[in-house]
Amino acid sequence: MSLRDVKRVIARADVVVEVVDARDPWATRSPEIERYAVRLGKPLLVVVNKSDLVPRDVLEKWRKVLEKHFPVVFISATKRMGTRMLWRSLRRVAPRKPRGKPVVAAVVGIPNVGKSTIINYLKGSHSVGTSPIPGFTKSITRLRAAGWLRVIDTPGVVPRMSQEELALRGALRPESLDDPVPAAKKLLELIMCKKPGLLKELYDVEAEDPVVFLENLARRRGLLGKGGVPLVEEAARIVLRDWQTGKNTFYLEPEDYGLSA
Structure with missing residues (x-):
């Protein structure tokens, strides 16, 4: 469309x-x-x-x-x-x-x-x-x-923007991303800044750095490659999928965009 x-x-x-x-x-x-x-x-x-x-x-x-x-x-x-x-x-x-x-x-x-x-x-x-x-x-x-x-x-209209931005808006499925890590990192940074306790509640995983969080999540879910290397891409897809489906209830407010009511 x-x-x-x-x-x-x-x-x-x-x-x-x-x-x-x-x-x-x-x-x-x-x-x-x-x-x-x-x-x-x-x-x-x-x-x-x-x-x-x-x-x-x-x-x-x-x-x-x-x-x-x-x-x-x-x-x-x-x-x-x-x-x-x-x-x-x-x-x-x-x-x-x-x-x-x-x-x-x-x-x-x-x-x-x-x-x-x-x-x-x-x-x-x-x-x-x-x-x-x-x-x-x-x-x-x-x-x-x-x-x-x-x-x-009418079918949904996909805006003209990067894959990362499309994923954060829910307009592109994590499975369709060439690299899901940048989008997941951006989402995790927002959550860690505004509502850090939500990640512990959802995943029983803690970390102050998005990449470390993805590594820990991959280990916890058993998503490991050769030599026990955590598959951060798969962990990133989990984070994005949970956001898109509503399992992750994180939300943004007008002030996050510099808007005043």
Whole structure:
């Protein structure tokens, strides 16, 4: 799925729903998509998913930051938390359409933010109302979500950035990385600085240096090569995988980006 295709979808939509990850909302935004939606005059709703993984006071900080740009709703699609507010927010931001004409919402976001879970919730029992959109590949479909709403489902858009940054945003699986260690080191540095006790809690491993931590984790998990050398690459993939799947509940706050509420 190219960015050009997503822009074409946005051009056909009445409202854009951008899904971001509550653990790092700022980095999982899609600024280019946001700018394009604004340029076309399309209302945009930011849906902060996985909100159950972040304390409420931190979510409130993010609300104040994000609402300076767009309307925001916090949900956990897997736990059905905030989903009623999602429907209300969609109603509020969507333009009025002539009777009998549904609002078309384009749901966008980078991979692994939980976009598909939100789409599955929205379409609910109406999942049978699926049809391809003329002019697009089969990977883009229009789904009936309610009598007044149709959802355009698009695959996640991968931002143009390094493999390391993509992995930290959850947009690239650890197995796909040529070298997972730099991304894991950066994540570990953040955790060691902000919430060092979390690593001991998760892995029962302690170290003040990211590389030493990966070596110790590899030894603890029995990930050893010839001569008992710890396989730090495999340990790095474990760390990144746990972050991407939510097993590691580390989160970032606005002040980590120099943002004030």
